[in-house]
Amino acid sequence: MAGIARSQNRYDAVVVGSGAGGGIAAFILATSGLRVLMLEAGRDYDPIRETPMFQLPKDAPLRGAATPEKPFGFYDATVDGGWQVPGEPYSVAEGSEFMWWRSRMLGGRTNHWGRISLRMGEYDFKPRSRDGLGFDWPMSYEDLAPYYDRTESLIGVYGSNEGLENTPNSSPGVLQPPPRPRAYELLTRKACRRLGIPVIPAHLAIMTQTQDADRLPGELFPGNELARRVTADSMRGRAACYWATPCGRGCSIRANFQSTTVLLPPALATGNLEIRTGAMVREVTVDSQGRATGVHYIDKATLIDEFASARVVVLAASACESARILLNSTGNLFPNGLANSSGLVGKYVMDTVGASVYSQIPALESLPPHNEDGASGMHMYMPWWLYGEQLAGRLDFPRGYHIEFGGGRRSAPGFGAFAGLEPLTGGSYGQRFKDDCRRYYGSFIGFDGRGEMIPNEDCYCEIDPDRVDSYGIPVLRFHWKWAEHELRQAVHMQQTFAGIVDEMGGQVLSTIHTDGAQAISKGGQIIHEVGGGIMGEDPRTSVLNEFCQSWDVPNLFVTDGAPFVSNADKNPTLSIMAIAWRASDYIVEQLRQRSI
Amino acid sequence: MSDERLKRVVKAASPGAAEAARPEDGPDRADNSISRRGALKVIAAGAALGAAASCAPEDAARSAESAHEALSGFEPLPPSNPLAAGTAADPDLLAPVVPWEMVLTDEEMRLVAALSDVIIPADERSPSASEVGVPDYVNEFVSAPAHTEQLTQLRGGLAWLNREARERFGAGDFPALTVEQQHEICDEIRFEPDAPAELKPHARFFDAFRDMISTGFWTTEEGMRDLGYVGNIPLPSFDGPPPEVLEQLGLSGEDLA
Numbered sequence: 018m019a020g021i022a023r024s025q026n027r028y029d030a031v032v033v034g035s036g037a038g039g040g041i042a043a044f045i046l047a048t049s050g051l052r053v054l055m056l057e058a059g060r061d062y063d064p065i066r067e068t069p070m071f072q073l074p075k076d077a078p079l080r081g082a083a084t085p086e087k088p089f090g091f092y093d094a095t096v097d098g099g100w101q102v103p104g105e106p107y108s109v110a111e112g113s114e115f116m117w118w119r120s121r122m123l124g125g126r127t128n129h130w131g132r133i134s135l136r137m138g139e140y141d142f143k144p145r146s147r148d149g150l151g152f153d154w155p156m157s158y159e160d161l162a163p164y165y166d167r168t169e170s171l172i173g174v175y176g177s178n179e180g181l182e183n184t185p186n187s188s189p190g191v192l193q194p195p196p197r198p199r200a201y202e203l204l205t206r207k208a209c210r211r212l213g214i215p216v217i218p219a220h221l222a223i224m225t226q227t228q229d230a231d232r233l234p235g236e237l238f239p240g241n242e243l244a245r246r247v248t249a250d251s252m253r254g255r256a257a258c259y260w261a262t263p264c265g266r267g268c269s270i271r272a273n274f275q276s277t278t279v280l281l282p283p284a285l286a287t288g289n290l291e292i293r294t295g296a297m298v299r300e301v302t303v304d305s306q307g308r309a310t311g312v313h314y315i316d317k318a319t320l321i322d323e324f325a326s327a328r329v330v331v332l333a334a335s336a337c338e339s340a341r342i343l344l345n346s347t348g349n350l351f352p353n354g355l356a357n358s359s360g361l362v363g364k365y366v367m368d369t370v371g372a373s374v375y376s377q378i379p380a381l382e383s384l385p386p387h388n389e390d391g392a393s394g395m396h397m398y399m400p401w402w403l404y405g406e407q408l409a410g411r412l413d414f415p416r417g418y419h420i421e422f423g424g425g426r427r428s429a430p431g432f433g434a435f436a437g438l439e440p441l442t443g444g445s446y447g448q449r450f451k452d453d454c455r456r457y458y459g460s461f462i463g464f465d466g467r468g469e470m471i472p473n474e475d476c477y478c479e480i481d482p483d484r485v486d487s488y489g490i491p492v493l494r495f496h497w498k499w500a501e502h503e504l505r506q507a508v509h510m511q512q513t514f515a516g517i518v519d520e521m522g523g524q525v526l527s528t529i530h531t532d533g534a535q536a537i538s539k540g541g542q543i544i545h546e547v548g549g550g551i552m553g554e555d556p557r558t559s560v561l562n563e564f565c566q567s568w569d570v571p572n573l574f575v576t577d578g579a580p581f582v583s584n585a586d587k588n589p590t591l592s593i594m595a596i597a598w599r600a601s602d603y604i605v606e607q608l609r610q611r612s613i
Numbered sequence: 614m615s616d617e618r619l620k621r622v623v624k625a626a627s628p629g630a631a632e633a634a635r636p637e638d639g640p641d642r643a644d645n646s647i648s649r650r651g652a653l654k655v656i657a658a659g660a661a662l663g664a665a666a667s668c669a670p671e672d673a674a675r676s677a678e679s680a681h682e683a684l685s686g687f688e689p690l691p692p693s694n695p696l697a698a699g700t701a702a703d704p705d706l707l708a709p710v711v712p713w714e715m716v717l718t719d720e721e722m723r724l725v726a727a728l729s730d731v732i733i734p735a736d737e738r739s740p741s742a743s744e745v746g747v748p749d750y751v752n753e754f755v756s757a758p759a760h761t762e763q764l765t766q767l768r769g770g771l772a773w774l775n776r777e778a779r780e781r782f783g784a785g786d787f788p789a790l791t792v793e794q795q796h797e798i799c800d801e802i803r804f805e806p807d808a809p810a811e812l813k814p815h816a817r818f819f820d821a822f823r824d825m826i827s828t829g830f831w832t833t834e835e836g837m838r839d840l841g842y843v844g845n846i847p848l849p850s851f852d853g854p855p856p857e858v859l860e861q862l863g864l865s866g867e868d869l870a
Contacts (some may be wrong), residue, residue, distance in 0.1 A: 060696070063696060066696065067694050067696055067697070068706075075833055075834075076709055078709055078710070078712070078757075079753065079754060080832045085759070086700075086701035086702040087704070091704070096698075096704075096706075097698075097702050098702070196851050197853030198853060199853070200854040200858050200859070200864075203854070203859075203868060206868075259847035259848060260847065261845055261848065266706075381862075384861060385855070385857045385858055386842075387843065387858050388848070390845065391851050392851070426844070427844075428844065429842055430831045430832050430840065430842060431828075431832060432832075433824070433828060434832060435824075435827040435831065436827060438827075443804050444804025444807070444820070444823075446803055447731060450733065450823070451734070451736060455839070455840060458840045458842075
């Protein structure tokens with residue numbers, strides 16, 4: 018995909034990272050006529066040629082099992098990535114547990130992500146005003162709403178407008194129709210209705226119909242002929258979902274969103290974007306006036322230290338990697354790292370709270386065969402529904418969670434099929450085991466809570482003074498401690514899921530914990546790490562302003578998850594893109610006005 | 614409309630001729646760094662011995678082809694991926710290979726086959742585990758460099774089964790027993806919580822073995838057909854559950870709205 022030969026070393030903008038935040042920045046800047054260089058630490062990657070769409074588990078080593086090198090299974094889109102990247106270690110402070118997922122490939126984590134695209138709501142931007150905890154964002158929902166509309170229109174998101182509290186509607190004509198519910202989703206909804214838990218169409222970045230390439234580009238880019246043309250061409254090359262193959266492998270027909278299928282092709286088509294892969298950025302440089310001048314990166318193929326010069330530097334290397342680059346960019350005037358006069362670079366790292374319950378539902382046993390693959394991801398989900406209870410002080414945790422659930426006959430049987438069935442079967446084997454498998458097939462449902470974490474002083478990353486990676490770059494050390502808010506929320510999640518399972522006449526197969534520390538996921542494990550470069554209204558208490566612009570270095574921006582001030586239960590990717598788009602419009606405007 | 618869309622979809626899924634290979638860097642794990650060429654050699658050797666691993670490139674290509682049979686008239690996916698480094702962290706996802714050597718002996722494979730069919734015998738709906746190559750999967754699994762403990766557990770379990778066969782029934786080995794005799798032994802270790810203390814290690818072996826056979830069997834074409842897994846095919850629309858499913862679940866009216 019990275020086809021353009023190296024042509025120069027002076028750009029309008031250098032974008033570090035090619036995922037959600039970097040992809041949007043490069044797309045908006047390049048379609049605005051700016052000369053953009055994108056640096057990606059991983060390899061070139063082309064989902065159209067590389068995605069194993071219909072390959073079955075039987076064709077993969079170990080039937081597609083997860084391995085340390087392919088932690089989400091053999092066919093997962095992530096290559097050269099996972100919880101560990103060879104040659105690129107990180108440290109975890111004693112007493113902390115933290116897992117850091119990285120993708121070293123073009124498109125980053127957008128290649129394998131869950132495609133769950135939920136907007137933050139009005140409460141989510143002003144959480145401190147609402148309950149006194151955490152921080153307010155320097156923008157409101159109304160500020161970002163137009164960018165949510167644009168992002169959803171551009172990438173293609175299915176869902177519905179239900180008008181529920183703090184669960185925003187999209188503007189008319191933005192969302193694509195949601196897919197029909199699967200059998201287990203309908204059965205779960207029936208039980209949840211009796212419990213007063215809403216079950217509504219999920220919002221996923223998967224196209225259920227082709228995009229209107231005649232209408233949308235004009236609405237997205239009035240007055241920008243180049244952007245309209247490349248966007249229309251890109252939209253015409255995307256197919257709608259054909260209801261098969263897991264999205265986590267990526268999508269060769271470009272039906273779901275990945276930076277590599279939706280953002281980078283039209284950005285490259287402008288002729289204004291150059292992509293260099295295998296380019297590991299280590300430092301942002303500044304001149305004597307304190308303006309960013311470019312970045313140093315290591316060409317992984319030659320191990321030569323290279324320099325790229327630009328009028329604007331945009332970091333989108335993932336929240337913690339961007340913090341790492343800033344902390345490693347030191348000078349006489351800024352010994353503690355660039356853009357760090359607040360001392361908050363690397364601070365207030367947040368993940369999503371996770372807890373899960375696995376269950377068996379007798380009503381789903383021995384159903385007539387039918388195809389439940391659908392859109393691969395969930396068709397329905399449960400948004401947080403207890404805002405009133407929380408406000409009235411009737412819950413012992415302050416912030417909400419949504420529920421993701423999956424199971425049934427979705428996807429081909431893979432590694433681990435019917436493993437751990439013994440508690441149900443008494444350890445059957447032979448004809449009885451064969452019959453037991455047939456009976457229980459498709460009758461399992463897993464529930465996953467995804468909850469808001471409030472930023473705290475104990476969760477941060479810093480440079481480990483004792484360790485460098487194989488490129489000689491100092492590595493990060495993570496500190497992590499869940500607060501009671503999160504631990505209690507995790508307990509509530511499990512209890513809620515057990516209640517749903519009970520209402521469905523099923524049995525819980527997981528352990529239900531009363532100790533939140535047992536129920537909760539590890540820091541970083543949900544791969545929603547954000548923060549570390551929070552935005553704000555005051556340079557003393559934030560790293561960036563509301564346009565992701567460094568308070569200290571006016572031509573330096575961070576457009577990944579780092580600017581997040583809070584981490585609502587809404588999965589962050591959609592918001593990263595909307596915020597990055599708003600920041601990118603601002604960059605274009607500032608460059609035109611020659612203010613930066 | 615739907616036909617036209619399907620055509621368009623299929624066209625997009627068939628990227629045409631693969632471009633020239635470009636060398637790519639990729640880190641590798643020292644403990645698992647068998648080269649691509651070496652891996653292909655292992656596969657070829659396995660095929661020559663008549664014990665081909667289930668993941669030979671030919672199989673993968675065939676599978677891609679059969680997945681696209683529904684789309685006849687269109688090119689299958691290209692057979693391999695020139696961008697992949699071929700390492701454990703960046704394998705060729707389109708033409709997977711098993712990059713390690715198989716370690717079980719012919720004698721061990723005979724025992725594995727016998728026990729496989731005790732776990733999943735043939736019946737009127739589908740073949741037995743050994744008839745669809747599950748012992749080869751067991752070999753692949755316990756031969757993986759990271760699975761040395763599982764290999765030891767397997768060997769220990771098989772040795773115990775043979776010993777029991779000799780001591781209880783005076784047979785040469787476990788495969789020589791009648792099905793009833795085999796069950797008499799397996800009944801003692803089929804469920805770890807019920808197994809006597811001295812047999813718990815063997816019960817854990819049996820549990821792990823059953824998991825291997827289950828994965829190996831239900832992931833085959835025959836196993837998926839038996840279960841009624843009917844997905845992994847492109848559809849012009851997703852229509853939700855059919856009436857007979859809704860009826861069995863007692864879903865109607867308001868439940869569907």
